[in-house]
Amino acid sequence: MIMKNIAIVGATGAVGTKILEKLVERNFPMQSVKLLASARSAGTEIKVGDQTYIVEETVPESFESVDIAFFSAGGSVSQKFAKEAVARGAIVIDNTSAFRMDPETPLVVPEVNPHTLQKHQGIIANPNCSTIQMVAALQPIREKFGLKRIIVSTYQAVSGAGAEAIDELQEQSRQFSDRKNIEAAILPSASAEKHYPIAFNAIPQIDMFGEAGYTLEEWKMMNETKKIFGDDSIAVSATCVRLPVVSGHSESVYIEVEKEGVTVEDLHQAMAGAPGVTLQDDPSTQFYPMPLFAEDEDDVFVGRVRKDPNEAKGFHMWIVSDNLLKGAALNSVQIAEKLLER
Amino acid sequence: MIMKNIAIVGATGAVGTKILEKLVERNFPMQSVKLLASARSAGTEIKVGDQTYIVEETVPESFESVDIAFFSAGGSVSQKFAKEAVARGAIVIDNTSAFRMDPETPLVVPEVNPHTLQKHQGIIANPNCSTIQMVAALQPIREKFGLKRIIVSTYQAVSGAGAEAIDELQEQSRQFSDRKNIEAAILPSASAEKHYPIAFNAIPQIDMFGEAGYTLEEWKMMNETKKIFGDDSIAVSATCVRLPVVSGHSESVYIEVEKEGVTVEDLHQAMAGAPGVTLQDDPSTQFYPMPLFAEDEDDVFVGRVRKDPNEAKGFHMWIVSDNLLKGAALNSVQIAEKLLER
Numbered sequence: 308m309i310m311k312n313i314a315i316v317g318a319t320g321a322v323g324t325k326i327l328e329k330l331v332e333r334n335f336p337m338q339s340v341k342l343l344a345s346a347r348s349a350g351t352e353i354k355v356g357d358q359t360y361i362v363e364e365t366v367p368e369s370f371e372s373v374d375i376a377f378f379s380a381g382g383s384v385s386q387k388f389a390k391e392a393v394a395r396g397a398i399v400i401d402n403t404s405a406f407r408m409d410p411e412t413p414l415v416v417p418e419v420n421p422h423t424l425q426k427h428q429g430i431i432a433n434p435n436c437s438t439i440q441m442v443a444a445l446q447p448i449r450e451k452f453g454l455k456r457i458i459v460s461t462y463q464a465v466s467g468a469g470a471e472a473i474d475e476l477q478e479q480s481r482q483f484s485d486r487k488n489i490e491a492a493i494l495p496s497a498s499a500e501k502h503y504p505i506a507f508n509a510i511p512q513i514d515m516f517g518e519a520g521y522t523l524e525e526w527k528m529m530n531e532t533k534k535i536f537g538d539d540s541i542a543v544s545a546t547c548v549r550l551p552v553v554s555g556h557s558e559s560v561y562i563e564v565e566k567e568g569v570t571v572e573d574l575h576q577a578m579a580g581a582p583g584v585t586l587q588d589d590p591s592t593q594f595y596p597m598p599l600f601a602e603d604e605d606d607v608f609v610g611r612v613r614k615d616p617n618e619a620k621g622f623h624m625w626i627v628s629d630n631l632l633k634g635a636a637l638n639s640v641q642i643a644e645k646l647l648e649r
Numbered sequence: 650m651i652m653k654n655i656a657i658v659g660a661t662g663a664v665g666t667k668i669l670e671k672l673v674e675r676n677f678p679m680q681s682v683k684l685l686a687s688a689r690s691a692g693t694e695i696k697v698g699d700q701t702y703i704v705e706e707t708v709p710e711s712f713e714s715v716d717i718a719f720f721s722a723g724g725s726v727s728q729k730f731a732k733e734a735v736a737r738g739a740i741v742i743d744n745t746s747a748f749r750m751d752p753e754t755p756l757v758v759p760e761v762n763p764h765t766l767q768k769h770q771g772i773i774a775n776p777n778c779s780t781i782q783m784v785a786a787l788q789p790i791r792e793k794f795g796l797k798r799i800i801v802s803t804y805q806a807v808s809g810a811g812a813e814a815i816d817e818l819q820e821q822s823r824q825f826s827d828r829k830n831i832e833a834a835i836l837p838s839a840s841a842e843k844h845y846p847i848a849f850n851a852i853p854q855i856d857m858f859g860e861a862g863y864t865l866e867e868w869k870m871m872n873e874t875k876k877i878f879g880d881d882s883i884a885v886s887a888t889c890v891r892l893p894v895v896s897g898h899s900e901s902v903y904i905e906v907e908k909e910g911v912t913v914e915d916l917h918q919a920m921a922g923a924p925g926v927t928l929q930d931d932p933s934t935q936f937y938p939m940p941l942f943a944e945d946e947d948d949v950f951v952g953r954v955r956k957d958p959n960e961a962k963g964f965h966m967w968i969v970s971d972n973l974l975k976g977a978a979l980n981s982v983q984i985a986e987k988l989l990e991r
Contacts, residue, residue: 456959460802460901462851462890480822480848486895486941501935506822508941509804509892509899511953511967516932520913520955529958542959546901546967548804550851551893553828557851559802559888559901571862590858593843599828599850611853613862616871617798617884625853625888 310338311647314373314397316365316388317380318342319351321470322402325636326377331355333640336647343369344380367391375643378402379635393429398646400431400639404523407432407531414534417641418583419446423537424645431642434535435527436634437461437547437556440607442535443633444626445562447581448574449536453565455620456542459528462550462557463513464598465505467630468494472505476551479506495549506551513547522547555598556630563620571612574622578609583633588612596627604629605637652680653989656715656739658730659722660684660704661693663812664744667978668719673697675982678989685711686722709733717985720744721977735771740988742773742981746865749774749873756876759983760924761788765879766987773984776877777869778976779803779889779898782949784877785975786968787904789923790916791878795907797962798884801870804892804899805855806940807847809972810836814847818893821848837891848893855889864889897940898972905962913954916964920951925975930954938969946971947979 313330317323323344330337342353343365351362363369365384370376370392378385378392378401385405392399406412413423414432419442424431434442441459448454465472472493479489489504495512503510513524521529528545578584587596588610596608607628615621628634655672659665665686672679684695685707693704705711707726712718712734720727720734720743727747734741748754755765756774761784766773776784783801790796807814817835824831831846837854845852855866863871870887920926929938930952938950949970957963970976 458800458903460888462804462892476849477825480825483819483822487944495935499935503939504941507818507893507895508939509894510939511899511901511937512935516935519958520932520953521958544903544957544959544963544965546802546953546965548899548901548967550804551849552851553849557853557890559853559890561800561886561903590862593837593841593854593858595853597845597850597852599846602829611862611888615886616861616863617886621886623886623888625890 310336311374312339312372313337314341314343314370314376316343316376316378316384318353318362319344319348320379321466321631322379322635324353325631326379326639327353327355327360329636329640333644335640335643341369341373370395370397373397375400375646377639389430398427398429398431400433400642402433402635402639404435404527406430407434408534414531415642416442416535416638417645418443418581420535420537421645424649433635433639433642434531435524436467436630437463437524437558438528438531438535439634439638440556440626440628441528441558441560442532443583443607444578444609447577447584448562448564451577452569452573454541454562455565456563457532458544458561460546460559461548462552463547464552464554464556464630465494465549466554467556468496471497473553476505476553479504480551482506505549508551510549511546513549552598553602554629554631555601555627556634557596557598558626560624560626561615562622563618564622567620569620571614571622574612583607584609586610595625598627601627601629603632605632607633652678653716654681654714655679656683656685656712656718658685658707658718658720658726660695661686661690662721663808663973664721664977666695667973668721668981669695669697669702671978671982675986677982677985683711683715712737712739715739717742717988719981731772740769740771740773742775742984744775744977744981746777746869748772749776750876756873757984758784758877758980759987760785762877762879763987766991775977775981775984776873777866778809778972779805779866779900780870780873780877781976781980782898782968782970783870783900783902784874785925785949786920786951789919789926790904790906793919794911794915796883796904797907798905799874800886800903802888802901803890804894805889806894806896806898806972807836807891808896809898810838813839815895818847818895821846822893824848847891850893852891853888855891894940895944896971896973897943897969898976899938899940900968902966902968903957904964905960906964909962911962913956913964916954925949926951928952937967940969943969943971945974947974949975
């Protein structure tokens, strides 16, 4: 096994620290690890196991002799440094939306479309968190029964908006008795003009608004799903909502399959054996996935699978996963593992 | 105006107290008010404005010379006493699920099907909270453009499970740092075998499980919607989820209309003038409904109206209302007002 020189850009962030943890936990063959962040964070110490790592400022030269660079510091940082890293011979695994829809850039969920890694030009994009868990759960269904349509409503955790949003939820949660006067500064989006309390609330806006009344998060789910499945004919529509949950995105998903005569049992069987998917589906024992219990877990959890009462090819299900892990850090590390296999 | 003798059964509960408040606030012509509850609550004092009311135990004789009796103390209490009240000449407005699907009993949302009040046999059912706000918002659309299909995912507040559930959320919200060990005793349903924390979580179970993997709450939404619209051909499917929100149910609703060529602007116009519906829909100013701001408000709020990217007759929207008011107490009082008009 050839050991690799690794860099993590955005190492002090919620996802960056999880990437380092997953690399260590999964015994990724690392010759060296360089933790990179903004000048402001340079000098910060990060401990994983017995090791202490010191964060350095990101500059183009940081990527000299780096083999794999994970980027998770926001789209503008990826725009600025990803090509610098590639020019110095690194393969970039980018966790921002900067290159996801670029036709040259593979958008990879290892359980779904690992073959697209072949054509990479130096940058590989990690999809949006809410997209990853949905396509990972639906892939075994799509393979066996085909997939015509997806309508998804999300229930997303604040950790997707970064560590500051987690702090904000904690702070606000204390102010139960004066809920309407809770102060808000981060959500729904740090760059938005207006901020709303998230504790004891549900905010139907994630990221900024884009075309046709959909938010950018909703467009990500709709466009990325088609790209990852390599199928523009799938009808996808999304409503994305932020909740007072720390980590763990949940999704109420309606699908229509192509094949006739498919049963709930068929879907159970297809998903039960699928890599990275765990079925939690038994109404008789109140067994179903919940975000609180998905925190720190690697898998995508699926439950509440049932047939639509009206549409013969329609089914509903409830999909939950830790958005910082399979939705971000774990998926990025799995992409790196797939690269090693080649 | 003829003054009425009123009784409220379940007067100490979350909905019962709101019914009294709404009767007073809306100047309902009351000759007398009798507050009824279990023997355990007898003697409790309830203040509304300057008036103090004393709660009495519910017995069959409580309903002598009562004109209108509001019931909101659970299905078993309604089963036991509603017919006693009717036998003594009262009209019962029942806020439980006891009689909702009884073919003899009108199931009424005053903005939607007030005409069904005519055939009442003494009992009038108030629909389930999550159903009321949805049909109230969709009625103006259905009238103008027809309605073929509804797929709804709910984001429901704990107050729908009673005052104990609100206390539980408050208690749990303090335990931020030890989330996974939070104790739970009420939700998802007091009568369920297992209980799960609601703070920092989303529970995809409301009420007990029924047929075909759907919960009773989901069956209520699917069956009651058809009955209220008086149209068995509408395809309705529901996924109901409980959130750490105090009051205010939210719903991500997908609809398909019958008419061709309908636009978002058409839907806006239809809803803007509708009684009890307030549009809050301007992405450019981040204007959309949220449950935190719907608390204590009478109306049903609608926003995020947009066209489905794939289905020409498909639209998505976000519907929010205070589940204790339009979803329960206010709708019951509005039914009583409609009765007076006749």
